[in-house]
Amino acid sequence: MATTTQPPTTPNDLASVTKTLDLLAPRWSVWVLMTLSSQPLRYAEIKPRLPWLADGQLHPRLRHLTGAGVVERTEYAPRHVTYGLTGRGAELLPVLAQIASWGDTHLEKQLVASKATGELEPERIAPAQNIDDALALIAPRHATPILVTLQARGRASAKTLAAEAMPGYGLTAVYKPLDRLVADGLVTAAGSGGFQLSASGQALGPVFQAITTWAARPPAETDPLRRRGSAPSQTRSGPWATTPARLPAPAVPAAPSAGPALATTPPADPAWKPGDLFSHQIPARPITPAGGPRR
Template identity: 60%
Template sequence: MATTGLPRSTQVDVARVTESLEMITPLWNVWVLMTLSAQPLRYAEIKPRLPWLNDGTLHPKLRRLADAGLAERTEVARGHVTYGLTARGADLMPVLTVIAAWGETHLEKPLVKNKDTGKLERLTTVAPAQNIEDALALIGPRHATSILWALKARGASSAKALSAAAMPGYRLSNVYPQVDRLVSDGLVRKDGRAYELTATGQALAPVYRALSAWASGRPLADAAAHPLWGPAPAPAAKQATSGPWLTTQPRIPAPAAPAPASAPPALSAQPAATPGTAWKGGDLFSHQIPVRPIALPQAGGPRR
């Protein structure tokens, strides 16, 4: 269990959220969970919806999600096995909508090549599952959550104070790469010798409130009462090219996949999910997304 130099109640909260992130952050987990969100599916039905995942990747993911209590394998009849979400996994779906909304608002849109002009252009919208995975890649690494919570609780802090609060038991030198990564990702700023949350880091409040409620088994309706991350701050105005660049763990967008044959054509124009809404059939692939990999500058430069 992760521990911090914060009050005991906050320590427990951070530990629960950190453990929850460890379950859902691994690459493609969100795609698998959202694929199962509408109804239980046989493996042969899951496979074409996630065609870029080979059997050696998809099988272990289903097994690990089942071990984590988010998915379940049900033998309907001999030779007929389905995979679906547990009640715990189903309760996670509204939390994912909150994370998707944060990613859509605060993450920079990636550049893709226009097939007609050959020029790089910025996507206007990103598939909800991709926004979720990219957001989780920012807050999922070890110690990221404890550092962000410590800064939220204590305000501007020196590296020494931050190390004592968020990483007790570690040497002071260990905090620098952790917090500097968050600075690079745009969630933390450094002012002289002090670190503090940026507006984008402060805007993680609804994400952490939702994760805290889910991790403790409370209804999402109780999230607004979170002692540290609530109530909700006024939303910041979105800039034309705002948002942190994902420097920590670049995610490769999934290849474009068609919506199920039964899905109505209108799904292709659906907006990204918003907090409090449920995933509907086709939401997973509701936006055309680029075939991987996206060409990125080889000598540095912004990355999603």
């Protein structure tokens, strides 16, 4: 499958992609962002939506995302604090949709029995889980530089990949990340010691391009939601992503339900529904023997 957009090709573009992946890669960060995508919430409203996270896991994620400028903490009173997406965080939602779409299309799924017909069909995976699983493949150190180099070259030897994707490292250092990408189904051996992207690896081009476009936006200090010295409003702290004022938190679903699939081309302003987030439990899934990138 050929890509329709070019991946980042400059050192600055590559640095912006890897920096954004570092922002998203810590586990559960994406789940927190998607939980806050509709409206700002208090901590006590976030916690029931992510019941598997202990306080020692949720607080660090909120601090991490707040420090990165994609979540804003607004204190109205000592015991009345809300968290919501900044304008920068809202602009990240289409990027998440692009990653989720890639994961839903290209990552392996188990076959499960349909409740309606009893026939085997691919497992339905929540968008947030697709994103986390995709990030687990492309966020490790050196993975993205190797993928981007192969996007630009089409085919390259290990020596070329070591020189261009991992400058300053010796030739032998490239084999471990390269072997991992081959095992994950994103890179294939091309013969005569060369390597090239698989169809799934080629399809990552729009993902990298979406991240590059987001990272090229003005720095955080120019975001009006993050200017220092502004006093918090008594009703809201800024123009939230999708909801102009606070609304009552939706009830936690009694049981997981399948959410709508994401389109290949993400909407300009996606609204994540509770079913998108909670449509899948979080068991460890074994790798299936079918082809395609592993989860």
